[in-house]
Amino acid sequence: MGRYRRGHKHQKWRDSRDQKQRENGGDGDSKIQMTDSDWMLLEGYLLEYRSKACEAYCSKGGKSIRNHDVEPMGDDPVIIGKHQFLPLTTASCRRPYIYLPDTLNDQERRNVHKICAFLDLYHVGVASKVGAVSSNDPTEDNGGKNSSDPTFNRRIAVSIFVNGLEFVPDCGLNDSQSFPSRTCRPWFHRAYGNSTKSDRCNENENDNDPFKERKHSIEMEKRQIRHFTKLPEQSVRGLDGGCQSCDSLDFSVLDALDLAMVPTPADTPWMLVDTIEKLILCADELVYGADSSDKISQRSSKIHELAFDLEMHNISEGKSGIRTCLIQLTSDVYTTIVDDQGVHTKRVYKDFIVDPLAPGVWDAIPTHLGPIFSDPHIVKIGHGIGGMDISSLHRDFGILIVNAFDTYEASTVLSQSRKGMSLLSLCRHYGLPDWEHYKMLKENYQKSDWRKRPLDSSALEYGRFDIRYLVTLRKLLHRDLTKIDMLGVPVRIGSSLEEDSGVELASSHISNDEASVNSLDLRMDSRITDATSSFSENEFVNSSGSPSSPIPIIHASEFPCYHHLMKAISLSQKRCLMLWSDDDVEPITRNPSLLSMIKQATKQRGYGKYWSDVHMQLYKKLVEWRLDTARREFNTVDVICSLDFLIFVAYKLPTSRSAMRRYSYVLPATLQDDTVPYYNELCELVRSSDAFKRHQHPPLSDVNSIDVLYYSDKFENEKIHDRRTIFPVLIVSAVCGAFVIAMTRARRK
Incomplete structure (x- = not known):
């Protein structure tokens, strides 16, 4: 009953908090909330962008891509859940990317990233100036600022081109100074990378282990720390007849000491x-x-x-x-x-x-x-x-x-x-x-x-x-x-x-x-x-009310x-005993994204409605591959890739880096390095899976996959050139037609 009451009280507090946020316009990331209908409109907006951008790309060759029936957007700004989106004009869709509003909060941006992954759109989060919600000029300059600048917000850039996001200024995609995860491997995994928890408990360790001496030293240091915890006086210097001045307290000096006497960093x-x-x-x-x-x-x-x-x-x-x-x-x-x-x-x-x-x-x-x-x-x-x-x-x-x-x-x-x-x-x-x-x-x-x-x-x-x-x-x-x-x-x-x-x-x-x-x-x-007060001699009084002076010197042995x-x-x-340990095994079957896919497959709706047992089998094989790769790399499994990424691979079955970038434009370092076999192993697992062979992952009825497209600056220049030369061509054609007609009439006479 007590547990129920506490939970009931907590739920009432949450309900009242949400009600206040709705009344006051929210606070922080809860300021703007999108409803289910808003998310459906946003999905339609992204689908319309993908369709019109593909149509603009392929219209030069006389082709027209129209994968779905969505009402075209006008030239006016699109309002979705109090967010102002860019109108999808022909000019904006011909550019290498478009920006989404910077008014989206953290949770909404995460949902947008997930939607873009299933719509086969390339997406990345970038820094932007506050209020710049409709600018999509590829030459736009953000002033070299990063997302930590208080005058800048985060927003999402979306593109149908595999190289379209490279035109986004200051997005950091080509940053070569990211963390060298394959070089800076954790010591713990280098020492225990090929051993299990039961192997660590075994006292008969391998004599060839280069970390054997250090492992023994760590156990000795742990015992020393536990000894200091039980007997803290043993950690004070000077108890064994050493230098008493190390930890002794001289109040004649300490009472006049404050941080104003310490040299500043400057x-x-x-x-x-x-x-x-x-x-x-x-x-x-x-x-x-x-x-x-x-x-x-x-x-x-x-x-x-x-x-x-x-x-x-x-x-x-x-x-x-x-x-x-x-x-x-x-x-x-x-x-x-x-x-x-x-x-x-x-x-x-x-x-x-x-x-x-x-x-x-x-x-x-x-x-x-x-x-x-x-x-x-x-x-x-x-x-x-x-x-x-x-x-x-x-x-x-x-x-x-x-x-x-x-x-x-x-x-x-x-x-x-x-x-x-x-x-x-x-x-x-x-x-x-x-x-x-x-x-x-x-x-x-x-x-x-x-x-x-x-x-x-x-x-x-x-x-x-x-x-x-x-x-x-x-x-x-x-x-x-x-x-x-x-x-x-x-x-x-x-x-x-x-x-x-x-x-x-x-x-x-x-x-x-x-x-x-x-x-x-x-x-x-x-x-x-x-x-409200600092410690000084005249602040302390004894029971009689007269000032009491502290002992001039307290030696370390008296502590x-x-x-x-x-x-x-x-x-x-x-x-000091709160050490890091890898004994926590990530629950691979309790991942929120996986549970969402299974739920959608059960209800036969949503992006995960085609999820089946063959995808689950591939997902488990990918998890085993990630664990084996982490052991070979002497690194953590999260550095290899995330579970959400493996769920995307098991469902969408990508066999190229460009297709994998539709989930995350910046791939893990182990999948970008051609000197290691991990990328080829991942692709081979996908190709040899039953899901890939049986083609039990058909294209979604409303979301068809698109081929890999590359954006080029010549594309827009050629379009402009075509518009400039159309009138001379028409004039020449008219002159030639008139000449032919004149020659035909002359022959008849």
């Missing part, structure tokens, strides 16, 4: 690591410093803290398509800068931005950066590391983080709430002067395409903001977490001011030892908060006495 030197040589130098300077004058044999490690952050991009439709595109690093090892007079010196901390997509860098990262991340004597500092940072480092490079401190988890404990503060909120709370500039960079570049090279300077500045203040934030959070236990005064967080979307934590499977991690709400959608600090450290260590 005042900090940095280096873009895009070669193996620079990567080696980066690892060396992180550990030993940039201005070390000691001999290499006499150098000792100076690093105690490493701040890191990752920028990623999803290169496919599934969650396993996430790949690391950028790694930002900085440590507490300073570089001394002396002015021109040689009098004043300044300590700065150098930042490093590692480009994993640079040639050779991807495979070199585990060797040169892996030991730094796995060193238990170095505290790795990040914000929201349990989201995708931990899993991405493990999946792509086989790196585990031993001894971490998560500033997000620390802010959760500090504010004593279920949600922590975003990194921008923490920076503002602790006195970052240019937090507004950081906020602007965050809004513009947080969701940018990190695959693009070269990266924009502002995007790199945003990446450096994400790591620049983490080392100091750890000290400040240690100070405030300790004061909660010392004086019993929790931090007071003011009311939220504005939305600040953070990193969304990816779902992952963990062992029973880490089951307690799931008890916390790890959603990173937090709000910017304004601290176990402070519960809130130990809780923050323990939670941070637990996040």
Whole structure:
């Protein structure tokens, strides 16, 4: 009964939300909703475009293609569901492509892509200026902007020509700088690509396995992380008689510390690591410093803290398509800068931005950066590391983080709430002067395409903001977490001011030892908060009402006495066990597109009404081929192709790349590369299938397949030339006719 009531209440909330959106015109992507009749009109519009474009293409040879009876569109704009479509005139249909309105929301665009695939139309999403709904000039310039620009929207370009979309400006179809998925293979699949889950559980591993040593090291690192989780005080440096100053708290210094004292990214030197040589130098300077004058044999490690952050991009439709595109690093090892007079010196901390997509860098990262991340004597500092940072480092490079401190988890404990503060909120709370500039960079570049090279300077500045203040934030959070236990005064967080979307934590499977991690709400959608007070000595009073001064120095060996600090450290260590795993098998029989096809076949209507058992058999063979190809490529199945693509292949039976591009104009890299046999294998599976042999996939009654057509600039020029020469031809013909008539009459006389 309780479950029913909760579900009933949730349904009522959804109904009231939908009603408000309909009354208020909607919000965001729900602003414009198309009905079933609108979708039928849109399908007719696309069919009319296809028919008139084919007719214009073939009319030169006296042919006329008219595959269906659809009422021709006039010269006035076509209104479908509050969207204004381009009128299908002869001039617009002769062009290589047409634009659809940019007022279509995300869900509507996905449906349009699906419709175009079954109507044998080539389609692609491109960036467009806001309000440019009817321009179809092939020479139109979008100003070089991308879809992340706030003044640009997404819209769809449609064409009947296999090369028609290449005329679309700034569509990125010929972008050679896309993610090199066949080069940047995940480490996890290279290590376990040819083994099953049962093979991994077998202790008798192959002696020739090149990753055998690293696999054993990972298990040792996992045990170390679990040890730190149960005994967080063991992760504090200095407990074994070492350097007590590493983690000790000196309140005479910390009480006067804030982020205004930290050099900004503009005042900090940095280096873009895009070669193996620079990567080696980066690892060396992180550990030993940039201005070390000691001999290499006499150098000792100076690093105690490493701040890191990752920028990623999803290169496919599934969650396993996430790949690391950028790694930002900085440590507490300073570089001394002396002015021109040689009098004043300044300590700065150098930042490093590692480009994993640079040639050779991807495979070199585990060797040169892996030991730094796995060193238990170095505290790795990040914000929201349990989201995708931990899993991405493990999946792509086989790196585990031993001894971490998560500033997000620390802010959760500090504010004593279920949600922590975003990194921008923490920076503002602790006195970052240019937090507004950081906020602007965050809004513009947080969701940018990190695959693009070269990266924009502002995007790199945003990446450096994400790591620049983490080392100091750890000290400040240690100070405030300790004061909660010392004086019993929790931090007071003011009311939220504005939305600040953070990193969304990816779902992952963990062992029973880490089951307690799931008890916390790890959603990173937090709000910017304004601290109503900061921690200073005169803010804390004892029971008598007189000011109470904190203990001047707290040594690292005394940290176990402070519960809130130990809780923050323990939670941070637990996040390091949220590793990536491929144990999740994609449900191939529960794919929404497949279920829709089966439903339409049952009802004998829709695009999937011809779906039959032979198509299902081919679909299962294609799924097995995708899994086998992923194992041979040591890659994820989503990178090979999507399940929706396999459903399209099983139904439409394409045997050429041009036919496959009717589903997705940009094919997966494995199907475009002629040096590998995967494309030929896919075509052979289609040709040898029962569906192909028995011809049980007839053309749809209202949607006939069209041949592959190529657009040429000469086509339009020839049409213009024909119109210009028609009058001289008529004049010459009239003169010749008159001459012939005159000669005939003369002979009769």
